Structure formats: C-alpha cells, structure tokens
Amino acid sequence: MTGRHTAILIIGSPEWTDLVEAAQHAWHAGRPDSARKLLSLAGPAAGRKALLLGEIELRDGDPAVAVHELTTAAGQLDDPGPALLLAGEARRLCGDVHGYRAMARAVPPTSDLMLAHFRGLAATFEGKHADAVEPLRDVVRLGMAATDVASAVWAAEAAFALGLGEKAFDCASAAVSRARPTGREAALPWALVQLSLAAIVLDRHEVALEASREGLAASAAQRTTRTEHLSLLALSAALRDDRETAQSHLDNAAAAIAKRGLGRPCAIASWAYACLDLADDRPADALARLDAMTAGVSGAQPAIQALATPQLVEAAVLVGQHDRAKHALKVFDGWVRTGGNAAWLALSHRCHGLLTDDVTHFETAIALHRKAGAAMELARTQLLYANRLRLRRRLLDARDQFRSALRVFQSIGAQRWTARAEAGLRAAGETVGAPKVSLAGLTPQQAAISQLVAVGETNKEIARRLVISHRTVDHHLRNIFTTLGVRSRVELARRVTSLEDDQA
Template identity: 50%
Template sequence: MAFPYARDAELARIRLLVRAVRAGRGDAMVVVGGPGSGRTTLLDAAQTIATGVHVLRVAGVPSEKDEPADRLRDLADLAADHPVLCLVDDAQWLDAAGLAMLGRLARRCAGQGLGLLFAVPGPGWAELSGVEQLALPAAPDALPADLPTAVRTALIEATSGAPGHLAAMAVSLTAAQRAGHAPVPNLLPRVHRASLGALFTGLGPAARSVAVLCACEPLPLDAVDRVGLDRAAVAECVRFGLVTVDGDHVRCPSPVVAATLLADIPGPERAAAHTTLADVFDHDPRAIWHRFAEARPPDAAAAGALAEAGRRAHAAGEFPVAVRVLSRAAELSPTPATAARLHLAAADAAWSGGRATQAEALLARARAEDPALAGETALRQGEIALRAGHPAVAAHQLAIAADHLAGDDRGLQALILAGEARRMAGDLVGYAAVAERVAADVVADPLVARHFAAMAATFAGRHPAAGLALRRAAMAVPAHDTRHALWSGEAAMIIGQVDLAHEHASAAVARARSAGERTLLPVALAALAMTTLVLDRPAAATAVATEGRAAAIAAGQSNSEVEQLTLLALAAVSAGDCATALTWLALAAPGIAERGLGRSGTYAAWARGCVDLAEDRPEEAFGRLRAMATGVGRAHPAIRVLATPQLVEAAVRCGRADQARRALARFDRWAESTGAPTWLAFSRRCHALLEPEAAAEHFEAAIRLHLAAGSTLELGRTRLLYARHLRRGRQARSAREQLRDALRLFDNTPHWAERARAELRAAGDVGSARLVGSGEELTPQQEVIARLVAQGRTNREIAARLVISHRTVDHHLRNVFLRLGVRSRVELAAVYAGHDRNRIAVDGRGG
C-alpha cells in the first residue's frame, strides 16, 4: 500500500489483528485519524493482508446515516463458518443502531473467527467504547527529522496531525520554539489563517454561529437544537472543513483551528457565543469558564470562582476541563504567586489526563512566575520524564527536587521516584547512591528505608545482607498503599516466592484502581503481568499486559507502554508464538533505544533470546542471553536469574557446557534458598541437559516438581526434552509416552504442539502421517527432516533442533531425495505443499 507517511508500527498491529481472526481468536480495533492521516489506506492494507479470511467492507455515507446497515447484522453467523474481517470506513456515518450493534460485536468477538476494524476521524465514539483505539499521529513525516520529540508532540497535538497545517507550523517555528525553549504557536501562519477566514466568511448565518460556538467549545449535538440551530448548519460547517462530528459532539478539527478562528472573530460575536455556552452548560465548570472568558485581569473574584470550579473538575476526572479552567484562573489572578500556584494545579490536571507536553509547558510558566516553586516543579518534571521521557534525565531532575524539598515528605517522594528512574535506566550503581540518601533522610518511613537498603544490597550482590530484609518485606501485609504493595511483591519475587509476589501485585492493581492512581496503575499492571508470566500463564499475562499498555497510553506514559510491549513479547514467545513476539519487540525497540530504557531492554533481550531458542538458533540465543546475564550493573538481578534455564539450554545445544555449569551453579544456590518447586524443577531440568548419565533421574524429578508447582507449559517442555533424550538412547516407546503427555499439555499452543508431533513422528509413532512418493514411504526420521527442509530450515538448524549431527542430516536427506524422486530442496518443498493441500481437502478442513 502507498501510505503518505510511515506506518510500520500501525501495519504491525493490523497484522496481529488479522492473525488473531485467522486463528479463531477474534480481535477488534478503531483506527482514529484526521483528514490526510491515511486511515482509509490502512484499511486497504488490512484487506490485502487478510489472505484466507472473508473480507466484508462497508463505508459510511452522510446521506445514508439514517438508513439501517442491514447487511452487517449476520456477521456473527458468517464467522461461525469461516473467518470474517469486517472493515468499516467512515464509521461515523453509519446509522446509530448499526454502529451500536457493531460495537457490541467488537467487544464480544474474542474466541471467534471474527474481526472488526473501524476508521473514524476522531475519538470519543460511545458506540465503540471498550474497543482498542489505534490513534494515527497523522503526519509525523511532515515534520523535520531533527525536531525534538516534545516539539513534534506539541505540534501534532495542536494540529491534530492535519498534514498541511502541521508542515506549515513547522516551517514557521522560531529558533527558540524549534529547540523546545518556547511554546509552539497557537495560531496558524498568515496564509493558512487567511484561507481559514475566507472559508468562515463563506458560511451562512446559522453555520457561522455553529462554527463560532465550536471554536469556543466542543458542542453536544443535542445542544445544537437547544440553541435554535438546525443540523443542516452543522452539515454545512462539516463540508467546509471547519467542524467535525465526533461521536455525539461537534468540534473544530484541531485546537489551532479553533484558536485561529476565535482570534479573528469580532469581540461582540465571540462574547455572545460565550454567553450562549454558559447557559448551555449551566452548573458545569465549563459554564464558569465561559462566563469569565472575556474578563480582563486582574479579577480576584473571577479567579477564585474559576479556581474552585477547576478543582471540582479535577476531582471528577474531567482533566481537560480542569486544565482550561485553572489556567484561566491563573490568567485573572492578581499576583504572580497566586497565578503560579494555579498553573501548578493546571499542570497536575494535565499530567493526570496523560498530556505530558501540556503539563511541562504549565510547569515552566509556574516556575517563571514564582521561583520559590522550583522544588515542586522539578518534582513534577522529574515524574513526567520518568514515565514519558528519559529516565536518566529524570533521575537528575528528581535529585534536584529532593535538594529543594529536603526535610519534607515531598523530598522523600522525589528520592523514591529517583530510585525508580535509576532502575528503569538500568543504573543500579546510581540506585545505591539514592539508597544512601534515603537512609540519611530524617523523615523517611522505616519501611521505605529498609526497602531501599535491601534492594541496593541485592543489586550489589550482597545477598546475605539483603536476605532477611527481603523476607520481612515479602511476608509483610502492605498498608493500604499501592507503592508498599509493589515493594512487598518485588521482595517476594527476588526471594523466589512467586505466588506471594503475584498476590502483592494483584493488591497493588486493586489499590491503584480504587484510589484512582492513574500514574501508578500501569506500573502495578506490569508487575502483575510479570508474576503471571513467571507462574507459566502466558494467556493471562497477555491479557494483563494488554490492559497495562492501554492504561499506559491513556496516562501518557510512553515508557510504561514500552515495558508492557516487552512483557507481551515474553508472553507470546512463552506460548511459542514467535512471530507475534517479534512484532511486539519491533514496536518496543525505538523507545528502548531513544530513551535508554535499561529494564525494558533486558526484558527485550530475554524475549529475543527465547525466540532464537524456539527457532533453533542456539548460538544466537546463547549470545543474547549471556550478554544479558553478564551485564552487571545494567540488568535487574532477578531477571538475569529467571533467564538462566534458557541460557543453560542454549549453551548445552551449542556445545558450551562449561559456561552452562557456571550459570547453573548460581541459579542452584538461589533456587535452593527459595525451596520453591518452580525453580527446583528448572534446576533439575538443567542438570538433566548437562548430565546425560543421570538425565532420567533429573527429568523424573523435574516432572514431579512441575506437577507440584502447577506449571503446565513448562511441564510439557520438560517432557519434550526428556523424550529427545530417550529417543537418542533408543528408548522410542518411552519417548512416545512422554510426547503424548506433552501433546495433551500443548492444546492451546500450536508451536509446541507441532514440536511434540514432529518428535512423535521421529520416535516412530504409527499414528503420524507419512508422505508417500515413488511407491515408498519415508521413515519417521526422514519425514521429520523432509518437512523441516520444506519449511526452509538449513541442515545446521535441523541438526540443532533434532539434536543429531550435520552428517546424519545429510545422509537422511540424500535418501529422502532418492525415495521421493526429487533433485532439490525447492522440488521437495513443492511436493510437501501439494501433499498438505490434498490432505486438508480430504480431511474437510479446507477454506
């Protein structure tokens, strides 16, 4: 597809949706983008990608908005017979009942061969609530590549990504604005401003009134009727491109269009619009804003009324309204100190609403108005940088805040966040320095001080010093505080008590939700996803990390989103879905590289190593996992320990037994100290790989321990490895028993199930399908090798996968060519492709 702008990340997400539909898992998404963003082209790409899926495409038409979409009502029945992907372009123009029906299907399509992909011009469609949104930044390539991220984000937010406006505003930036030292313009450049004015002048009187009202405030559709205007006036404004219909609201296409219109509208006309809107919104905080929109500073009474309304809006979760009302209160305040406090409150509302760039601009104003707020502004700037910027920079900003706020609870809060920033950056040495400052802080909560001391000792390798403190923290019942629950869970994780860590992480999520802690909820969900993953529940971990990613996006926490992506990758590869894992890693990679996210980078390296191992590249897997495991001072020790079983397997498979033994010795000390069956099972499995003469004993012990721990997938993998050992020892019957048990455990993991079937064929299972050619059947081992060659595997990869020599692969492959009458790997692949098509047709599973 020819996109006007780069859409690699969006296409990757579309591929995941199509893959889920094809596999019968179902998926749905809403693509949100303004004019010129390429949302229709993205639907074209989805149609091209969706091979093997029945595609139904519908486009909403304004003139047919009141006509029912009857042809869409039987989608669920269609999907029962064959995977169906429904593409709905311009969904805003479907009839309300039809769109609501499709929204219900989208929310309930999990577990069906049904996918729905909508395209709309803006967010906020009530009928599609609860469906994942893919917001198109619209035109990132229209901006100069050297613009700082914060400036790019501010321009895209101001223009809603409209390509022409975005490019024009980028050209008009001053040197200070380009560098991010001054806010971006809030009005369009002169030529575009004149063009907009000409469009406005061409409107009829009623449409002009609609445009003025919408420039002041997004207008509920029902309010159009209440103020005496008709829907035809709205349609006229839409045709002129001066407003858009977004769900049940009419609004300007972007903030900069609204501000430009207002700047050129005569004062009396603007004042009349504000008076009308004050009546429309009545007791809502927006009514107070409109009442004082034309007031001139200073006006202490107006500022007080606005400040109170802004605080109410913030408490009610109406963050954009709170920002606007509190900012207006600051403008009307009689003193700079009062204005600074109100700008600080507006910044808090902006950050709570996930608007990092807007929050930073408000913090800069507050600090300029009152230098005495340097500590409080640095604290907030540091938290924003921690969640959505560079953690290394955040650590320094938070240290500055702690200096300003020393001897007070806010100073301690700054140190806590500074510690988190050091760890997110992978700077464990820097974390130790923060721990020393916490220990010296006179107001430090003893629990906080103990936590920092224990974690610093762990990172430095002083495990005896950390052990007792960690056990006490893990066993403690956390107070009704989200951070305490997270700390207790982390302590439990480090000492190997994963069930307890999972309990604490669950408590942290519940507390963050009940307390409305939007900034901590993504962190708590990441902890819960990790513990769920370690408990060998990849499907559940995927669900938690998906929710965590959505929470991170809603809160404007790009760093938290990256961490959730790496956890999604780990969950996917755990289930054997390497393609999906690589897609998540590709989405996470830019953020890891650009912002130096050390912890997420460690997760990504672990996931990538697991992919290499699953795809029979043990050398590559060993290189990645060894680099991660020896990265002292950068990777969390718990993560390095958790990756040891994969490191040992990769090392054994590529002939590096000595390095495997050294890694396993460290793992054994930790596993034995925990006494947890999960870790002891891994230990025995690793010993089985390293000690062939005692392998059976170790494998049997590992199986018993996996059963005690309830680790379904890991039990299946251990049985798979045990079967390979038995087959190499010519104990084919025993190998088949292990493989049949493994196959039952791999019901919902096609990759591992296919591995088990291949091993069954190699072990001489008479129920396995054999390929017939030239009048002769292949032996089980020959068939396995032939299939792998047909899939494009090299002899080296096949030898590593089947744990046999290259020479043995060559010998079997020569016999395969002879028996099947083929002369090349290409011909062999063609034979298998034809055989599989025939088998599918006979079995009645064809599409």
C-alpha cells in the same frame, strides 16, 4: 493571575489554589501535559515540584532526566523517601546498577521501608543473597501492611528478588487493587507492569495478557510505561510461540526503547527475541541475544537476566557451551532456592537435566510444573525429556512424553513447537501424525531426516533438531541413499518433493 484562575484555564477546575496540587491532580487524572504546564507556572515549593516532575518524567519521558529531578527533590523535602525510591527505580530502568548501589550507600535512614528496599536490592545486585534476605523480607512485610499503591509495588519487587514468585504476584495484585478505587489513574499502569511480569514468569499468560492490555489502555499518557507493557506482551507471545504478535509488539516498542534509553524493556525485548529463536531452532542466535542483553541500551538488568536463565541454559547446551550454561545456572539456583517457588524450581531442575545424565531432574521438573500449574513450561520440559529418552532408546516412554507435549502445543497454537514434537514422535517410531509422504523401506528416523533434507536443512541443523549426533545423521543418510537408490541430497529432495506433489 491567581493559582485558582490558572487552574481553571488549564484543567477546568476552580478547586485548586496551589498550582503544584493542581498539577498533581492533573497527573493523577492521566493528563501529564496539563500537569507539566501547571508546574512550569508554579512558583516556589521546589521540592514538591521536582518530585512530581520527576515522577512524570519517569513514566512519560526520559528516566535519566527523572533521576536528576527526583534526587533534587529528595534534597529539598522533609521526607526524601518517596523521591529516592522513584529515583532508584529510574536508575534500574536505565540499567544503571552502579548508580543505584551508590544511592543505596548514601540513603538516609528516614524510612524503614525505603532503607530496607535499597539495602536488599543493592545486596542482590552484588550477588550477596544472604545479606539481602532480611531487608527484603522487611520490605514485603512493611509494604503489604501499608495502604498505598507504591508500597505494594516495592513489596512485589522485593518478593521477586527473594525468589518468591507467588508472593510477588500477590503483592502486585494488591498494588493494582489499591490503585483502582483511589482516582490515581497514573499509578494503575505501573502496578499492572508488576502484575503482568509476575504472571508471565509463573506461566499465567492469560492473566499477563489481561494486565498488560489494561495497562496499555490506561497508559496512553505514559509513554515509558506503555513501552514496558508492549515489551511484556511481546515476551508472553514469544513464550507461547506466537511470532506474529510478538514481532508486532516488539516493533511498536522499538522506537521508544531507543529514544528514551529504556533498559528494562530493551532487556525484555532481547529475552522475547531469544524465545522466538529457540522456537525456530536457532540456539546460537538465542544465546547471542541473551549474552548481549546487558550491552547498549539495556545496561545492567540482573533481574531480567536471572529470569531468562532457562532459555540461556537451553541455548548454551544446544550449541555445546556447557560451561557458559553452568555458570548462569549457579547464579539462578542461588536465587530460586531461597524462595522455593515450584514454577522456578521446576525450571532449575530442567536446566540440570540438560546439563547432566540424571533424568530424574526432568521427572522432578515435570512434577513441579504440574504443582505450579505451568502448562507451557511443562510441555517444553516434556519435549526435552522425550528427546533424552529417545536417545537412550526408551522409545515407549519417549512417545508418551512427546504426545503429552504435543497436546499442549496444539491446544495453544504453538506451531513451531508442535512441529518439533511431531518430528520427535516420528523419530521415535510413532505413526500418528506422520506426514503423508511414503518412503518405503526407511525407518521412522530416516524418513524424518529425508523430510528435513528436502526442506534444505544441513546435517548440523538436522542433528540439532532431532537431538542426535552429526555422525549419526551421516550414517543414516548413507543408508537412505542405498535404500532409495539415490546418489545425492538433491536427488533425495526431488524424490520427497515428487511424492508430496503426487499426493497433493
């Protein structure tokens, strides 16, 4: 049977006499099973065949198998660049940074973009940011000067590594734009992954949601890429305190992550879980998840680790591990200050505010958040700043920051962060939004402590939630017992519950 007849039987088209070309057509049309069938029947042209098999395996199969197919293709093609770049991506998807660096050392100088991409990312992974700058800038320049989808994606990755968040967003947008009119449906979900991630880390969640929803719809035949979009949707939801949505996406991604060894989605899922832990006031759990990010399936994911630094620093500070926070922040600073991106510089200043007594870091962070248009992260910074101001007895200033944060949290339906801001307001003496329960004779902070005792929180948990010391909680509880005439936490909880029942 001729190639033309085989193509007619499998994909219904008489146009293709070369089965590898027919398979490529089927793949670009979103039909990976037909493409695999055609490739299984194709004869020689091993390099072209292995390249396409490797790309299909990368998007719809096992990235470890993709590495084998793609490195095989690179050794058989006159231009090994596309195959090597995809093989490098497969290694990074698996978290195999060691294998990636080994590839970078051996890559032939057949393509300026390919060579610069490997050199720049390898230097970044080794912590040699100064050495990475020039080759990564070359990748951005060359990738945006080209007209294909892949070059724009490589440019977006290079911009990320340079700390150029806005540039990464622009490059990813270009990749999506290039993918849409070409008939290369297989490239669109991949480009949308880059756009969604760029939007998330710039606090542009509506853009991220649109990108990954489109990515899910377009990647029904790309199970690996689909899993990447599920993990990104989970992260966006977690950052916005939407636990139900985040958990649903995480559950849907879990099986594929484990079965296919998808390190990058696994690391993003860990990041999402840590965000949920912080919203639930469980910083120890958040820190444990982030510390374990490179264990197991994730492998080494330096880019995701760097992006999750603000959550790691916050969690580490809350549990008293300041040295852990300082080490992570040093790496983060070396990265974000190279690019000068306002959104990421704001997060750096917030972290420094948590680690020092200098409140000007919070003020600088707030100004940078506003410049970047990062509403959710602005509110999170204002909440942390408000707690610091309250501890310094600057109650009027603290209430202003609590109110500003509260408005944002309420507007997006972030229930846990809303409750935290309301609790802070009450502790700072605010009456608006206070609970209906009346505990006459108590200060606002004592009333807040009584409420938390009633729901079963320990002194340690109360201290962390209200950002006060364990000793201060003990002192307030003694005064609460005296004022209300109760002798134990059980009696106090009954008193609060009784008042709530009377008002129900």
